[in-house]
Amino acid sequence: MNQTQSVEPIVRMENISKRFPGVIANESVDLTLMQGEVLALLGENGAGKSTLMNMLAGLYRPDSGSIHIRGTHANIQSPQDSMALGIGMVHQEFMLVGNMTVAENIVLGMKDLPFVPDIDSINARIIELSDRYGLKVDPQAVIHDLSVGEQQRVEILKLVYRGADILILDEPTAVLTPGESHELNNIVKIMLSEGKSAIFITHKMDEVIEFSDKVQVLRRGKTVNICNTADVTPKDLANMMVGRDVLFSLDRCPYNPGGVKLKVEQVTVNNPLGGRPLLDDVSLEIHRGEILGIAGVAGNGQQQLAEVITGLVRCDRGNIYIDGMDKTNNTPLSFIKAGVSHIPADRGAMGIVGDMSVGENLAMKKYRTKEISKGVVIKKNFLRMFADKLIDTFSIKTPDQGTSVKYLSGGNIQKTILAREIDSCGGILIAVYPSRGLDVGATEAVRQNIIAQRDQGNAVLLVSEELEELQMVADRIAVMFEGKIMGTRNVKDTNTEELGLMMAGAVSRGA
Ligand SMILES: Nc1ncnc2c1ncn2[C@@H]1O[C@H](COP(=O)(O)OP(=O)(O)OP(=O)(O)O)[C@@H](O)[C@H]1O
Ligand SMILES: [Mg+2]
Structure with a gap:
């Protein structure tokens, strides 16, 4: 590398504007990324973050402005152009083809692939890269059999396979469990230690602080701030994004629950693929005017619980009652008519x-x-x-x-x-990860809205992986582990440590 290259930014976007019908998504935005640097791109929902990055990835073309990569003017017209420049993006919505294998997805759309690809050498290279970055990806696995966390790792593998050294990660941890996020962060750290550079978008302020060197904040399509991460606190960042202080504390009426609205009694849902049941003898009650939080690492039955209460999945055993009426295995429409609303995980x-x-x-x-x-x-x-x-x-x-x-x-x-x-909502609200992908201001608003439902006398089931969110919003918390309820506690009578132990399956079924 010669002298001029080492001081020239690896990415320089200058005066970029992009309009869509009725919206100015980006207006005169400048962005620079130095070699080996991590830039966190922040902003409210709709601020223009994904649009700006999609222009680097070749999905959109700027209306005006210019892009320089490693000091050279780049005319990025397609994802192939972007890839050829060493740019790789993991999109907010996954772009994998569900019924194809990992290996097929990884080479899909590559320009220089021979007419008959050498599958063995592709697989060997995938395994080698997977080992190097600790990705634990099987090239032969079919995408729709993989969890979201695994699919995310395939997306990352796709980038490294194609030789990307400028990584763009658009909210990579929004759909991951805390454990998976931690793993992903470690993988990205290995990539950075090899000299790759990254721009990443997230609404999680602790990740910004842990990861990035520099922060750029967009509001309504324009840059409102660029600063060194070391100089700011999460509170400063939240303020820059929404242009006001974010409260992080919520108003609510005193806890005064009414009668039982929803009762789940000894419900079991077997796993069609065999193995332990997805829901194992689950019993719970939610009262009118109450929020029951469901804590647990994703994949421990929370989604199935929400789905049996909305009629989307059949119980193999047990019963579900609404207002004392047996609704077990009724249709989804019948649950809607009984007043059940559902914010789904997927x-x-x-x-x-x-x-x-x-x-x-x-x-x-x-x-x-x-x-x-x-x-x-x-x-x-x-x-x-x-x-x-x-x-x-x-x-x-x-x-x-x-x-x-x-x-x-x-x-x-x-x-x-x-x-x-x-x-x-006509009496029961089932909210599964409601604040995923929301900016800090919108997260605050949605939590307040959920509490308002409870204050109006509705029964709310709130599934979340964030204990902090559950402790802030819920009245009682039930912890799920391997399809079972490990215990239920009043929020006032428990703490993070006890809940954490229950989430790991370490406490027997109690209170
Ligand atoms: N293909 C498109 N057609 C029309 N409008 C679009 C298109 N893509 C983005 N927009 C609009 O551009 C604006 C910026 O959207 P963008 O997706 O960049 O926001 P964002 O900052 O990534 O938000 P979020 O945090 O919610 O993902 C929005 O108003 C959006 O509706
Ligand atoms: Mg976006």
Whole structure:
């Protein structure tokens, strides 16, 4: 490397602007990344972070401005161009093909692949890289059999296989368990120690502090701050992002639960693939005016619990009662009619219809109600006012309610689901990881909204991996481990240490 290259930034974006219909996603943004540096790119949901990075990755082209890579002007027109420059991006939404193997996904779309690829040498190289970075990836595994954490590692492997040395990670830890996030962070550290450079987007302030050298904050498409990580606190960062102080404490009425609203009695769901049951003799009650938090490392039955209570999965044993009425194995529609709302863990598959408009997605559960439909006639004016009200209340950033949901930023898609489900809650709200992918301001707002549901007398089940969130929001916490409830505690009578032990399966079923 000669003298000029070593002082020249590895990435220099200058005066970049990008518009979409009705939105200025980026306006005159400058960004520089030095060799070996980690830049954290922060900002509210919809601030323009993914858009800016998608221009480096060749998915979008800037309307104006220029990009220099290693000091040379780069005309990035396609993902292949970007890859050829050594840029690799892990996208906010995974881009793997579910019914193909790891190896097939890794070489998919590579330009210089021979007509008949040498599978053995591809597999050997994957295994070698997987070992070097501790990725534990089997080249022959089919993607849809892998957990999200494993899929994330395949995305990373794809980048290193293709020789990327400028890594762009768009909210890589948003869908990971704390353990998986920790592993991912270690992998990235190995890559950095080899001299690679990285830009990473996250809403988790502790990761910013731990990882990055430099922080750049976007607000409404423009840069509002660039600083050294060492000079700022998480509170400063939250403030820079939303332009005000974030409270980190919430208002609530005193805990005064009513009668039992939802009762789950000795429910077991067998694993169709064999092995231990997904839900193993689970019993719990949620009262009116109460938030029951479910703690545990993801994959210990939380999702199945939410799914049996919403009629999406059948119980093999046990019963579910709502208001004392047996609802066991009723249809999802019957659960909706009984007043159950559901914020699902897998939003892509279950929460949203991307090609439909924001307004239609918001109203999806209202069509059957008298407010909106009269026979087959839909009351369009009411529908419009209804959607506008939710867009406003939940601060959903969209040009208008007619925009297709797929064009919204990740966090704003999430807010659309939250708005629909929280608004339509008719007594029971099942919220699974509701604050995933939300910025700090929106996280605060959604927690406040969940508490408001409880204050209005609804029964809430809140599944979260963040003990801090559960301790802040829930009244009682039940801990799940390997499909079982390890114990339930009043928030006031427990602490992080006890809950942590229960999460690891170390405490027998008690109180
Ligand atoms: N393909 C597209 N078509 C239309 N609008 C788009 C498109 N992609 C992004 N936008 C808009 O550009 C703006 C910035 O979106 P972007 O995805 O960059 O936000 P973000 O900062 O990544 O937010 P988040 O934290 O929610 O992921 C948003 O208003 C979004 O709706
Ligand atoms: Mg984004």
